[in-house]
Amino acid sequence: MSVDAKIEFPVIEFRSADLERGTNGWHQLCKKVREACETFGCFEVVYDTISFERRCLGFGIGDVSNSDSVKDFAQLMWPEGHPRFCDTIHSMGTQLEVLHKLIWLMLIDSYGLGEDSLKMNYTMSMRMMKYMAPPLGESETGLFAHTDKPVSTIICEDQIPGLEIEVNDGQWMKLTNLSPSSFVFMVGDPLKAWSNGRLKSTNHKVMMSGDKDRFSIAAFIIPNEGTVIKTPKELIDEEHPQLFKDFDFMKFFFFAFSDPARRIDSGQLLYEFAAVSPPVSNARMDK
Ligand SMILES: O=C(O)CCC(=O)C(=O)O
Numbered sequence: 001m002s003v004d005a006k007i008e009f010p011v012i013e014f015r016s017a018d019l020e021r022g023t024n025g026w027h028q029l030c031k032k033v034r035e036a037c038e039t040f041g042c043f044e045v046v047y048d049t050i051s052f053e054r055r056c057l058g059f060g061i062g063d064v065s066n067s068d069s070v071k072d073f074a075q076l077m078w079p080e081g082h083p084r085f086c087d088t089i090h091s092m093g094t095q096l097e098v099l100h101k102l103i104w105l106m107l108i109d110s111y112g113l114g115e116d117s118l119k120m121n122y123t124m125s126m127r128m129m130k131y132m133a134p135p136l137g138e139s140e141t142g143l144f145a146h147t148d149k150p151v152s153t154i155i156c157e158d159q160i161p162g163l164e165i166e167v168n169d170g171q172w173m174k175l176t177n178l179s180p181s182s183f184v185f186m187v188g189d190p191l192k193a194w195s196n197g198r199l200k201s202t203n204h205k206v207m208m209s210g211d212k213d214r215f216s217i218a219a220f221i222i223p224n225e226g227t228v229i230k231t232p233k234e235l236i237d238e239e240h241p242q243l244f245k246d247f248d249f250m251k252f253f254f255f256a257f258s259d260p261a262r263r264i265d266s267g268q269l270l271y272e273f274a275a276v277s278p279p280v281s282n283a284r285m286d287k
């Protein structure tokens with residue numbers, strides 16, 4: 001099904017002059033970020049503060065903002081160490097983590113909440129993906145449709161399009177023409193639960209066509225064991241009754257990747273796990 005041409009994917013430029021908290025520029029950015037995350041569950045962030053070589057190798061590394069953890073990983077492949085690899089990954093991880101936190105702060109400010117309302121201990125994992133070009137003239141699924149289970153994700157691709165988001169029931173929009181300084185920020189299910197369903201965790205997938213392989217890097221925020229996802233009371237009122245009970249992130253994460261969960265639609269898992277009153281029918285509550 002093709003997408004309505006009127007739907008425009010949000011592209012938000014983070015100019016350094018606007019990144020000072022409390023300024024007019026900051027407030028405008030907060031509003032745009034909130035609108036994008038409420039409507040689309042994701043947006044393209046143009047952020048040229050981060051510059052690095054967009055070279056991917058095809059594996060995942062946990063806790064990338066910790067330089068020892070990156071070194072331990074590099075030792076597996078290069079027992080004698082690989083300082084350049086470690087520096088690149090560590091510096092990229094650190095900067096992507098800053099970007100995650102900046103966007104969280106914008107969301108917090110946009111709802112007028114205190115910083116403590118979205119505070120947790122976490123590690124950021126990075127996955128590097130190579131999607132092979134499909135056979136000539138064909139189109140192939142690179143990654144099946146899902147909503148993200150980490151709190152939030154930042155995706156960086158090497159200019160070969162492939163990422164698609166579901167904008168209406170069954171309508172897929174391919175994200176194209178991302179600028180070389182762009183990233184895609186994606187709301188995950190726990191952030192949706194935190195926001196009492198205001199923020200959308202969008203269904204997305206990777207579809208490959210054309211003759212070029214696609215490389216991407218995804219940086220995921222994974223809360224530490226014992227973290228409880230809790231909706232701030234300010235986001236619950238008569239107009240917005242509580243949709244999700246407080247839940248242990250790790251239990252949700254394990255549930256989402258368990259065998260019985262495989263038979264459930266990815267976007268439905270959060271409701272199965274944490275809905276305050278389970279929906280009577282199978283219909284999605286956020287539609
Ligand atoms: O590679 C991409 O562009 C998307 C990756 C993704 O959605 C994921 O790893 O959850």
Ligand SMILES: [Fe+2]
Pocket residue numbers: 146147148153204
């Ligand atoms: Fe994803």
